[in-house]
Amino acid sequence: MSTGAHLASGKVREIYAVDDDTLALVASDRISTFDVVLPTPIPDKGRVLTGLSAFWFARTRHIVPNHLLEIRGDGRTLICRRLEMLPIECVVRGYLAGSGWKDYRETRAVSGHELPAGLAESVRLPEPIFTPATKASEGHDENIDEGRARALCGEDRYVAAKEAALALYRFGAAHAEARGIILADTKFELGVASDGTVVLADEALTPDSSRFWPASAYQAGGPQPSFDKQFVRDWCERTGWNKEAPGPQLPDDVVAGTRSRYVEAFERLTEVPFDDYVARPEAVL
Ligand code: Q0Z
Numbered sequence: 016m017s018t019g020a021h022l023a024s025g026k027v028r029e030i031y032a033v034d035d036d037t038l039a040l041v042a043s044d045r046i047s048t049f050d051v052v053l054p055t056p057i058p059d060k061g062r063v064l065t066g067l068s069a070f071w072f073a074r075t076r077h078i079v080p081n082h083l084l085e086i087r088g089d090g091r092t093l094i095c096r097r098l099e100m101l102p103i104e105c106v107v108r109g110y111l112a113g114s115g116w117k118d119y120r121e122t123r124a125v126s127g128h129e130l131p132a133g134l135a136e137s138v139r140l141p142e143p144i145f146t147p148a149t150k151a152s153e154g155h156d157e158n159i160d161e162g163r164a165r166a167l168c169g170e171d172r173y174v175a176a177k178e179a180a181l182a183l184y185r186f187g188a189a190h191a192e193a194r195g196i197i198l199a200d201t202k203f204e205l206g207v208a209s210d211g212t213v214v215l216a217d218e219a220l221t222p223d224s225s226r227f228w229p230a231s232a233y234q235a236g237g238p239q240p241s242f243d244k245q246f247v248r249d250w251c252e253r254t255g256w257n258k259e260a261p262g263p264q265l266p267d268d269v270v271a272g273t274r275s276r277y278v279e280a281f282e283r284l285t286e287v288p289f290d291d292y293v294a295r296p297e298a299v300l
Contacts, residue, residue, distance in 0.1 A: 018092070026052050027061075027223065033094060037084065040065075040093045040218070046273070048247050049258040055265040059289070061091040063277040066292045068218040069093060070285045070299040075186055079179035081215035082206065090296040098206025098216055102167045104148040104156050105176050107184035110199040111138050112226055112239070115146060118158055127160030137199070137228075138235040143184050145177045148202075175213040176205045187220040194283045196242060197233055201225035222280060242280055246272040 018031045018039045027045040030038055042061035045052050065086070072083040082095040108115045108125065115125045116136050123130060126146035147164035148156035165173040180203050188198040202224045204217035218224050227242035241248065250269045256262065265273075278289045291298045 028218075032097075036097050038082075038095045038097050039087075040095055042091045042218075046244070046247065048244055048251055048262070051258065051260045051262045053247070053262040053265060055270060057270060057273050057277065059274060059293075060277050062089075062293065062296075063281045063289070064218060064221045064223055065091045065093060066287075066289075066296065066299050067221045067281055067284060069296070070287075071183075071187065071220040072215070073300045074190075075183055075215070075219070078182045078186060079205075079215050080208075080212060081219070082217075086296045086300065088296060090293055095216065096208070096214070098208060098214055100204060100206045100216065101172060101176055101213075102150060103159070103164050103176070104150055105180040105203040105205055106146045106148055106158075106200060107143050107180050107203070108146055108200040109140055109143040109184065109188055110197065110226075110228075111136060111140060112199050114148075114155070114158055115200065126158045126164075127162075135236045137233075137237065137239050143181060143188070145181055147177075172207060172213060176203075179203075179205060179213060179215065183215070183219070187225075191227070191284060192230065195230045196280065196283060197228040197230050197239075199226035199228055199239070222277070227280060243273070243276045246276065 019033045022030045022032050026047050027043050029041045033039050042065045044056035044060045046057050069086050072081045085094045111119055111134055118125045128144045146158050148158050184201055191198045201220055206214050206216045208214050222243040228239040229242050232240055246269050254263050281289055285299050287298050
């Protein structure tokens with residue numbers, strides 16, 4: 016089976032059309048930080064993200080069906096069912112960080128969820144909240160309230176996507192927490208199959224679509240270190256880079272340290288040795 020025509024590029028991924036009903040999602044080793052893709056790849060990052068997505072797809076089919084058909088031998092390509100994508104990002108937050116923290120500080124609410132006064136940055140929320148966002152073609156997604164999201168999706172699809180996203184987050188966060196990783200928040204993309212079923216698509220519960228924090232360092236009251244990207248961010252800050260493209264080339268020790276963190280996240284979450292995955296990607300299924 017060939018990969019087919021190139022359809023779209025993300026910052027660090029590509030989509031190809033295999034046939035009318037089938038796509039190939041290919042994850043590169045590129046890394047972005049402060050919204051800029053750096054010139055230096057992180058070896059195996061694409062495999063780690065692809066293997067993690069496939070792991071979660073295999074373990075959450077009881078919650079919601081997903082688009083995964085097969086994983087290629089290269090470990091970085093998922094063959095997927097082509098869907099009609101919902102026009103919203105399905106974000107779930109269990110902790111107050113990123114744009115959730117920003118919106119809370121300004122309005123005491125996130126996507127229409129009014130929260131208690133006096134919450135600290137990175138605090139665990141009383142309950143995970145669904146905070147849908149627009150899909151911005153460039154720039155940042157904007158959090159929208161339930162009314163706008165429902166109007167964009169249609170009532171039935173909105174309710175199915177919201178309930179799936181909340182259940183997926185709870186499942187992923189509990190699994191990760193038991194392995195020393197806090198899944199602070201995550202973004203899902205869902206689509207609709209030809210029979211009308213709402214289906215989980217894209218990547219799922221990876222460090223590129225989520226905030227992973229080391230539980231060992233967790234302390235609410237400020238920003239938390241990223242499980243995977245903290246070495247890169249710290250090194251970039253020390254260089255005095257102005258955070259505009261092009262980013263700096265990373266030194267070998269920062270590349271190696273960052274690769275180790277991705278592999279560590281993969282092994283903690285999947286309990287599959289990364290070398291086994293490289294030899295046989297179906298090991299995560
Ligand atoms: C996912 C994206 C990427 C750039 C479209 N199963 C599906 N059916 C239809 N469309 C998609 C999927 Cl996953 C779809 N994206 C996001 C992924 C590169 C953009 F790898 N866009």
